[in-house]
Amino acid sequence: MTFSGLVLTGMVAAQPAAAADPAGYQNVRINEVTSSNNDTVELYNSGSSTVSISGWKMSDDSFSPQSFSPSSSSIPAGGFVTFNSPKGLGDSDKVVIYTADGTVVDRVEWATNGAKPATARCGGDGTGAWVTTTAATTFGAANAAGCPASIPAASKVRINEVTSDGADTVELYNGGTSAVGIGSWKYVDNDTTHSPVTVSSSSPSATSIPAGGYVTFTSGIGLGGNDSLFLIDGSGNTIDSVTWAASGASPSDERCSGGFQTSASATFGSANSCSGSGGGGGQTGHLLGGGGALTSGCTPEAPSGTGSTPAGTLAWPGGLDVTIADNVCAFTTSTGPEGRDVSGLAFDPANPSVLWAAKNKNWLYKLVKSNGKWIPDASWSATGKQIRFAGGTGQPDSEGLTVGSNGHIYVTSERDNANNTVPKDTVMEFDPAATGSTLTPIHQWDMTAQFPQLNTGNKDDANLGFEGVGYVPDSWLTGNGWVDPLTGAAYNPANYPLHGSGLFFAGLEWDGTLHVYGLNSDGTFTTFGTIATGKVSVMDVTFDAGTQRIVATCDNTCGETHTLMKVDASGAIVPDVTYTNPAVMPVDNLEGFAIAPTSTCVNGFREAVWSDDGIYGFGTGTSSNGHALYSGTFPC
Known part of the structure; x- marks a missing residue:
């Protein structure tokens, strides 16, 4: 047979599956495997309906398909099923899952000790990158808890689009920050008579894929309906896979936020055309919702201060569709035209159905x-x-907020808007259970003296102080080996008995630095120093337990970006990776950002929310004009 100029012998294209295959079988994915502890395999259903797995079989690299006894004969949408391999799995092995009719559903391969303690799809959504876990197995639950803090570069390469219409084209996408060599990598379909073919021997030949880039090649084994594609690195580890129904990859099957979906046309080398949510590979998203007439007193403010995106920034990793998430002109107040805008955002970790918002x-x-x-x-x-400074006075220029371990709301202020030429960089603690329409702080910590560069008598300089704040638990700092700048040794919370159970990271708009404080119960504070984010400005700060990262957000000043901060091998907090917003979003003064806890995850994604400080949207006459909040998705 001839495929795009390649002459092949002894190979048979995958045959269409019989009608006996259950509906939705393509959505069932191997999610985790251990080659110890009874050689357990976990399946996950990434689809929207229950799938029967009655009569299904499995094989490895040495035994033919065997029946297995799953914990349930069907898998609900978003659910898990586990079973023990009917024969032992080796240190270097593979697992292949078949329907009762013999159609390959999914497969995974691992190199020596790759499945000890387990090999798992990081994120637990049935489509995440395969990695060797760093903790005990997580059968029956999402795998995030066992995933390494830093995903290997190779595991960030994903199958992004496939066609089976005769051209049989495959597109790979590198979502990482460095180029990955793929010259020795192989791929194979679900025909078990086929041997894997190297990417470098395919046409056009490819030996590496740049960061944020694509590689496209023609399959040398032919792809059919009811088929699969499995990508394997040079060591024998599965990197990624996709399975499609009879017409799923004709004209194209492309990666979107909810998994792969059929596309009306191929988009190789450019954004996917997902009509639903986006996800990996830089697809085109849609801005949904909005509308409603502007009301008196609600005057959107055009964005200012637009700057360039930092080098090395990656595309948004979640869904690229975004929904307008508030009513038009919903936040008008009695304190002037600036009262319309929303700045800081924070989900309540004790109740993720609550979102707190600070508004100046x-x-x-x-x-x-x-x-x-x-x-x-x-x-x-x-x-x-309405909130006041201590003593019930003034008008705090409230910009950022976070929720502490005690459930109290901590709000930052840059200045007193009743005297806006003078900086007043403070953190205020409010009890949300307090009654009345006006809140005064339980404690207030004033750091103004630390920033003399803001005290010039100019209101614009005074307005470049504390723009955001995030509460970071001590457990993360100690667990990751953060070195206390005050002692030069590992951080020991017991050295600071009045600070509670975490530190507060305040973002300075002036220069994009984070300032770390222990806020003591007696009204004093401990300063732990300054951290560079690599940005020229910071508008919001949050700690995300899902990614185990501190997130420093910048608006259009830095190209609408979010930098995830980690503790490095030396014990310092440093930038790890930076993402831009979904491309569909307006380039505005989007000063607030919050990610929902992983407890809210559905199909591997959770909500992300942005706030527009000027409710400009795309400007006068558009459906987004006059709205402050936008909602999208972020990986679990």
């Missing part, structure tokens, strides 16, 4: 979901609560 001038909102929109919780306050 000097207002705090408790938001809950209603018909897909974030609206003020009427049981707390339908119009928000």
Whole structure:
């Protein structure tokens, strides 16, 4: 047979599956395997409906398909099933899963000790990158807890698009920050008579894939309906796979946020055309919702200060569709035209159905979901609560907020808007259970003296102080080996008995640095120094337990980007990776950013929310004009 100029012998294209294959079998994926502890295999259903696995079989690299006894004969949508391999699995081996009719569903291969303690799809969504886990197995639950802190570069290469319409083209995408050599990598389809073919021997030949780049080649083994593609590195580890139904890859099957879906046309070398959510590979998203007429007193403010995106920034890793998530002009207040805009955002870790929002001038909102929109919780306050400095005075220029371990809301202020030429860089602690329409802080910590460069008598300089703040638990700092700048030794929380159970990282808009503080219960504070984010500015700060990273967010000043910070081998907190916003979003003063806890995950994704400080959207006359909140998805 001839495929695009390649002459092949002794190979038979995959045959269409019989009608006996259960509906949705392509959505069942091997999710985790251990070659010890009874040689357990976990399957995950990434689809939206239950799939029967009655009569299914498995094989490895030495035994033919065998029946197995799963923990359940069917897998619900988003559910797991486990079973013990009917024969032993080796240190270097593979697992292949078949339907009762013999159709290959999924397969995974691993090199020596790759499945000890386990090899797992990081993220646990049935489509994540295969890695060797660093902790005990996580059967029956998402794999994030066992995934390494840093995913290997090779595992960030993904199958991004496939066609089986005669051209049989495969596209790979590198979502990492460095080039990956793929010259020795191989691929194979679900025909078990086929031997894997090297990528470098395919046409056009490819030996590496750049960071954020694509490689496209023609399959040398032919691809058919009801087929699969498996990508294997030079050591024998599975990197990625995709399985499709009879017409799934004709004209194209492409990666989107909810998995692969059929596309009306191929988009090789450019953004995928996903009509649903986006996801890996730089697809085109859609801005959904909005509308409604602007009301009196709601005057959107055009964005200012737009700057370039930092070098090495990667595409948004979650879905690229974005929804307008508030009602038009929902945050008007009595404190002037700037009262319309929302800055800081934070999900409540104790109740992820609650989103806290700080708004300048000097207002705090408790938001809950209603018909897909974030609206003020009427049981707390339908119009928000005004906040004051200690003593009940002034108008805090409230920009950032975070939720502490005690459930209290900590808000940063750059200045007193009643005297806006003078900086007042403070952190205020509020008890959300306090009654009344106005809140005064339980404690207030004033760091203004640390930033003399802001005290020039100019209101613009005074407005470049604390823009965001994030609470970071001591357990993360100690668990990752953070070195205390004050002692030069490993951070020991017991040295600071009044600070509670975590530190606060305040983002300075002036220069993009993070300033670390222990906020003591007696009203004093400990300064732990300054951390560079690699950005010229910071507008919001959050700690995300899902990625185990501190996230420093910058608006259009830095190209709408989010830098994830980690503790490096020397014990310093440094930038790890930077992502831009979904491309569909407006380039505005998007000053707030929050990611929902992983407890809210659905099909491997959770909500991300942005706030527009000027509710400009795409400008006058557009459906986004007059809205402050945007909702998208971020990987679990």
